[in-house]
Amino acid sequence: MNGFSRLNLAIDVMGGDYAPYEIIKGAIEGCRIYDADLTLAGDKTLIKDCSEKNNFVLDGIKIINSSDTVFMDDSPSGVLKYKKKSPVYLAAEYASKIDNSAFLSAGNTGAAMACALFNMKRIQGVFRPAIAIVIPLGSRKFVLIDGGANTEVKPVYLQQFAIMGKVYCREILKVKDPRIGLLNVGSEEKKGNEITRESFKLLKESKLNFVGNVEGRDIFEGAADVVVCDGFTGNILLKSIEGMAGFFFGEIKKLFLSNFITKVSSLILKKYFKSMKKQFDYEEYGGALLLGVNGIAIISHGSSKAKAIKNAVRVARDSLNNDLINKISSEING
Amino acid sequence: MNGFSRLNLAIDVMGGDYAPYEIIKGAIEGCRIYDADLTLAGDKTLIKDCSEKNNFVLDGIKIINSSDTVFMDDSPSGVLKYKKKSPVYLAAEYASKIDNSAFLSAGNTGAAMACALFNMKRIQGVFRPAIAIVIPLGSRKFVLIDGGANTEVKPVYLQQFAIMGKVYCREILKVKDPRIGLLNVGSEEKKGNEITRESFKLLKESKLNFVGNVEGRDIFEGAADVVVCDGFTGNILLKSIEGMAGFFFGEIKKLFLSNFITKVSSLILKKYFKSMKKQFDYEEYGGALLLGVNGIAIISHGSSKAKAIKNAVRVARDSLNNDLINKISSEING
Numbered sequence: 001m002n003g004f005s006r007l008n009l010a011i012d013v014m015g016g017d018y019a020p021y022e023i024i025k026g027a028i029e030g031c032r033i034y035d036a037d038l039t040l041a042g043d044k045t046l047i048k049d050c051s052e053k054n055n056f057v058l059d060g061i062k063i064i065n066s067s068d069t070v071f072m073d074d075s076p077s078g079v080l081k082y083k084k085k086s087p088v089y090l091a092a093e094y095a096s097k098i099d100n101s102a103f104l105s106a107g108n109t110g111a112a113m114a115c116a117l118f119n120m121k122r123i124q125g126v127f128r129p130a131i132a133i134v135i136p137l138g139s140r141k142f143v144l145i146d147g148g149a150n151t152e153v154k155p156v157y158l159q160q161f162a163i164m165g166k167v168y169c170r171e172i173l174k175v176k177d178p179r180i181g182l183l184n185v186g187s188e189e190k191k192g193n194e195i196t197r198e199s200f201k202l203l204k205e206s207k208l209n210f211v212g213n214v215e216g217r218d219i220f221e222g223a224a225d226v227v228v229c230d231g232f233t234g235n236i237l238l239k240s241i242e243g244m245a246g247f248f249f250g251e252i253k254k255l256f257l258s259n260f261i262t263k264v265s266s267l268i269l270k271k272y273f274k275s276m277k278k279q280f281d282y283e284e285y286g287g288a289l290l291l292g293v294n295g296i297a298i299i300s301h302g303s304s305k306a307k308a309i310k311n312a313v314r315v316a317r318d319s320l321n322n323d324l325i326n327k328i329s330s331e332i333n334g
Numbered sequence: 335m336n337g338f339s340r341l342n343l344a345i346d347v348m349g350g351d352y353a354p355y356e357i358i359k360g361a362i363e364g365c366r367i368y369d370a371d372l373t374l375a376g377d378k379t380l381i382k383d384c385s386e387k388n389n390f391v392l393d394g395i396k397i398i399n400s401s402d403t404v405f406m407d408d409s410p411s412g413v414l415k416y417k418k419k420s421p422v423y424l425a426a427e428y429a430s431k432i433d434n435s436a437f438l439s440a441g442n443t444g445a446a447m448a449c450a451l452f453n454m455k456r457i458q459g460v461f462r463p464a465i466a467i468v469i470p471l472g473s474r475k476f477v478l479i480d481g482g483a484n485t486e487v488k489p490v491y492l493q494q495f496a497i498m499g500k501v502y503c504r505e506i507l508k509v510k511d512p513r514i515g516l517l518n519v520g521s522e523e524k525k526g527n528e529i530t531r532e533s534f535k536l537l538k539e540s541k542l543n544f545v546g547n548v549e550g551r552d553i554f555e556g557a558a559d560v561v562v563c564d565g566f567t568g569n570i571l572l573k574s575i576e577g578m579a580g581f582f583f584g585e586i587k588k589l590f591l592s593n594f595i596t597k598v599s600s601l602i603l604k605k606y607f608k609s610m611k612k613q614f615d616y617e618e619y620g621g622a623l624l625l626g627v628n629g630i631a632i633i634s635h636g637s638s639k640a641k642a643i644k645n646a647v648r649v650a651r652d653s654l655n656n657d658l659i660n661k662i663s664s665e666i667n668g
Binding site: 148221232240243268 | 407471472474482485486517518519522526527528530549550551552553554555563565566567569570571572573574575576577578579580581582585586589592595596599602603606607610613
């Protein structure tokens, strides 16, 4: 015994490009490594078939059978209204009812957020939950908040995002006094739009370790540990980073394949590039946390494989062990 | 004679990290290659000294002597009010008064935009000028508009940005019927914020070749030839692309320097990586165009060297030869 509570992970096994196989695989592996109980929400027959075929041992694992299916173009409100028997809803609902639980989905992001918020509710005092995601850049990683939950914001929301991001960065990434940067188009206080100008003032007056505005360029140079922005900008940034990394590694691949000499060189350099690529690996953190809901809610990337899910279990366990939700609550209300 | 008018370039030689040397060098070279007249605005003594030291031939080149200096933290309105004898103001003023001219500055962006707009005025019917910039990604390049002129926008502004970006893409990049994408957080019409939703409607109803919403990921996969967004998002995206490219190539360099084997490989691969790096070379297009002002105004990157300035002269010449300003005017008012 380590004195910590045992995590119970409730997972939507039907969401994600590689569901259910990779999701179940990652969940079982993660819960074994990180010593957690597991609840799978999804089509029971499919779960059993998949497990049998792949020798997944389901002993001690709870299964919640779903009868609704959520599609990628389902609206969040539609899922809440008409699909309460869907895996994503059932997993969130279950997680909201039992202690020491976490909810995870790699499916329709809007639906996952809605189900988490609807079932778990907000932490008292929180205006809007926000998506916090670790952008992996080797040693220069940072937490981006909001990654897409709120396309419209107010300065007080951004101030809370900063607080929640700080707690996450401190408790999970173990950065002692996280430097908070406000994503903006210039470093001067007066730069940006009305919302950033007002947010700058709030952050400057707060007790946060606020390092001021950070620009698109600065964040890749380690200017801040937590980068705060609205969910519109954050989502575009997030996906651009992903798109650009994909483009880069695609170009390198093309380069290596271009002739005999480059092909030979690529064999020599392969392992180095592999470790470089790993620095951009979003799977390392398994997903984004929806901070501000009264429970641990993880939204994983649609293309998550078992490794991402396994790592998401680690993040969920760390969140529980470090009492993340209560710490956010006390910092928001303190 | 090619039947085209001869360009007269008026350039602020004091703006930019490598001013005046690289600016003068690039301007002289560009005007020689692209057959243009040249007007240099800046400290006359400094221009003459720099030219003498570097064997720049100033014959036939007009010099406008400045007596004010613009700094990077000068506010645009301050420059307009108190620094009318600054190189950036004088160059814009001169360009606004003579035919077939273009204005160029690599200095304080806000000041350059303000001087261009104040002197050249808006094209009739244009609500707000916007920065159009080519994002070079090899064969997948696209025009981003607005790159930072307007941190607050209305849907009708975005509609005009799309029109101006289209004309630029068609006339300068020679894309026949440019595909217009609206930068957004999802592909569905209802995604995003109030402004993007309203803009989507306007663009859909227009005669533009509108391909719908494009996400941060899509733009690196060639989803659109013109990517339309507000200047806040655009500027953050622009600088992020730059920051990420810098980070990426920095990591490759580190990788190559890590041991003997990688050092040897790097010698073999050097030229391939050089050509890959060239695909991301913003200097290829020499700068951004401020579209919507009644004249050719180019805002070059602060770190521009002679090559960028030389290429900017080409873009200015192409803009003139293709009657860019009148075509924008007729499409905006047509």
